[in-house]
Amino acid sequence: MATTKWAIDSTHSEIGFKVKHMMFTNVSGNFSDYEANISTEDDNFENANIEFSANIDSINTNNTDRDNHLKSGDFFDAENFPKLTFKATSFTKNGDDYELTGDLSLRGVTKTVTLPTEFSGLMKDPWGNTKAGLNISGKINRKEWGLNWNSALETGGVLVGEDVKLNIELQLIKL
Template sequence: MSTKTTWAIDPAHSEIGFKVKHMMFTNVSGNFTQFDATVETESDSFDNAKFSFKGVTDSITTGNKDRDAHLLSPDFFDAGTFPEITFTSTGFSKINEGEFELTGDLTLHGITKPVQLNTEFGGLAKDPWGNTKAGFSLTGKINRKDWGLNWNSALETGGVLVGEEIKLNFELQFIKQ
């Protein structure tokens, strides 16, 4: 019988980031500042690990107050109605040494859809206080319209103001409990 280990997120050393095209030619970056995540494992190799994540929608920041307010409005995330974004893994499979594919269900804007994230396992290390830490870099892409985030504005030159593809970029550090 195997023993389950829980790993808690270290929010001071983790980032939940995204990028989206603006006016078809530049990226706008943002992140969520309030989130929680855990991983359940049966070994330090993280084989078959179970990941879960919860983010506070109104903690979004892009460095621009007006844009952030628009993102929280019913045009986009509708944070008043949908205060959380969640992810629950359905699979974590090894591709190569240190490379995994994380699959799971992302709930955003009241809609749950499957997503796939490329995951790099950075390994394990002890910090100066004796805590065992694990590091992960996750990347992926989603189409915001799949979650009902449909607002846009046409440009006079053709094209649209906000791209549909959202690039996800997460740097996660977990502490063994």
Template sequence: MATTKWAIDPTHSEIGFKVKHMMFTNVSGKFENYDATITTDGDNFENASISFSADVNSVDTRNADRDNHLKSADFFDAENHPKLTFKASSFTKVDDDNYELSGDLSLRGVTKFVKLPVEFSGLMKDPWGNTKAGLNISGKISRKDWGLNWNSALEAGGVLVSDDVRLNIELQLVKQ
């Protein structure tokens, strides 16, 4: 079967995350600059080969001070670790609409194995004849697993930033 290459359509995709702030509200962020290499056997995504990288300096939480703090050594340490990378070890079909994505997430010089649920939205041709595929990747990781330990205690108890980071990755892929 022919190998198919896919590219991320950046105008219809978002690499997002949410972190609980002050124990009760979520702060959302995303990475503006990223790249991926995705290959499949024909149009079958099972066992797809996936590698991804994001430019840490492109983090955007709609607040320049917070973004600069995230880029600092307290969090991402962008100066020494400018890229966040993911290399899939498996992409396994659970049922018609769901997959499980497993692989190594490298951040701040630390690599850890992660397993994330993926909703496959299917294949569709756009009005210009391009074949598109939709993938929604969710899941939760603990930022402390990658050495992102900075926090601040709150006077009323609890902490400023939760350990859990919820991933919200919406990908529209274009067949090359």
């Protein structure tokens, strides 16, 4: 069977995340500079080969000071670890949806994560291109990758939550 290569359609995709701020509201952010190598053996994406990387310097939370802090040694340490990477080890059906498992590397630490994934199927766009949709969610604990910085609040609790919720919307285009 022929291998199909896919690219991320960046105009219709978002690599997003949310983190609790002051324990009661979420701050959202995304990475705007990323790349992926994706290949499949069939149209249902089972056992897809997925490799992804994002440039830490492209982090955007709509606040320059916060973005600079996230790039610093307190968090991602972009100077020494300029990319986050993900390499899938499996993409398997789980009921109506899928599970994407792979190795996530941040700040020089690699851990295996499993992320619930919704596969939206295939569709032709008005220009005849075949597109596929993936919505990847889940959460990780940032401290497992050494992103430990925090600040105690007078009222108790901490400034930055440990759990990072992922919200990754991918529209892929068949090459």
